[in-house]
Amino acid sequence: MYADNLVLISHTKRNKPKPRPSITKTMWESNYFGVPLSSVVCPDRPIPVFIERCIEYIEKTGILTEGIYRVSGNRCEMESLQRQFDQDHSLDFVEKDFTVNAVAGAMKSFFSELPEPLVPYNMQAELVEAHKINDRDQKLHALKEVLRKFPKENYELFKYVISHLNRVSQHNKVNLMTSENLSICFWPTLMRPDFTTMDALTATRTYQTIIELFIQQCPFFFYNRPPTELPGATPMCNGNEENPDVIEETEEVHGEQQGSNIEDMSHLDVGIEDIPEKMLKVTKKNSIESDSV
DSSP states (O other): OOOHHHHHHHHHHHSOOOOOOOSSOOOSOOOTTTSOOGGGGTTTSSSSSSHHHHHHHHHTTTTTTTTTTOOOOOHHHHHHHHHHHHOOOOOOOOHHHHHHHHHHHHHHHHHHHHSSOOOOOHHHHHHHHHHHHHHHHHHHHHHHHHHTOOOOHHHHHHHHHHHHHHHHHTHHHHHHHHHHHHHHHHHHHOOOOOOTHHHHHHHHHHHHHHHHHHHHHHHHHHHOOOOOOOOOOOOOOOSSSSOOSSOOOOOOSSOOOOOOOOOOGOOOSSSSSSOOHHHHHHHHHTTSSSSOO
16 A cells, blocks of 8 residues: 555656746846736836847947857846846946846846746747648748737737847848847747757757747738748848837947857857757757758
């Protein structure tokens, strides 16, 4: 009887799903970071103030930075930025002279610390199924249908971030961040799969390609424009009368932008601490491929 109970307990433990916590933990009690997305947005302001400030700063001062989002920011500076913003939401990033990589890293950390990923877990399987469709147009429309099922706050913020990444990719000849390289940096942070399961490991390339498609085809997914027809050509998501809620790309970029060689993608700052080495090798191999739909 005792042995039977042990077997039952052991079986129960094996089948109990593991929780998937946020990727990073803030080192202090925060009312802003690490809380549900719904706590930091409202109908009148669907984008978290911190994300708005980070993206505005990056687009004004560092969109040409080589390896933006790939090169890690200083962890102490990133934490200092979050702490100061926690105390004062009107914090002047320019006056504090934060480095662009620290701001980019702090922005990614915001998504890593959400209790649930920006791309909801219950939508990820549907995205993967839609991505399996062979016909290109049918695939894009199927992915768009899944997007429409996102919770409103997730949809609005996802649209905002992907539009920004699309604009960053427009400068890839200078910053070396193509839509593929950006998707490699962002998909683990936005989707946060359970890397302890074989299913997640085998789907890593699919997850990355899905985010790459969203960046490449941003105008189609979010602004009712037709898909781009030319392989490797990423249509621009700039503010205009058809999509007034997109930040217009800043024409003037201040200062010299420097970084490290983009070809070494094994040191990607993807915002996750425990990605298996086998995945990093796949990532490095995929990083040298050209953009394609």
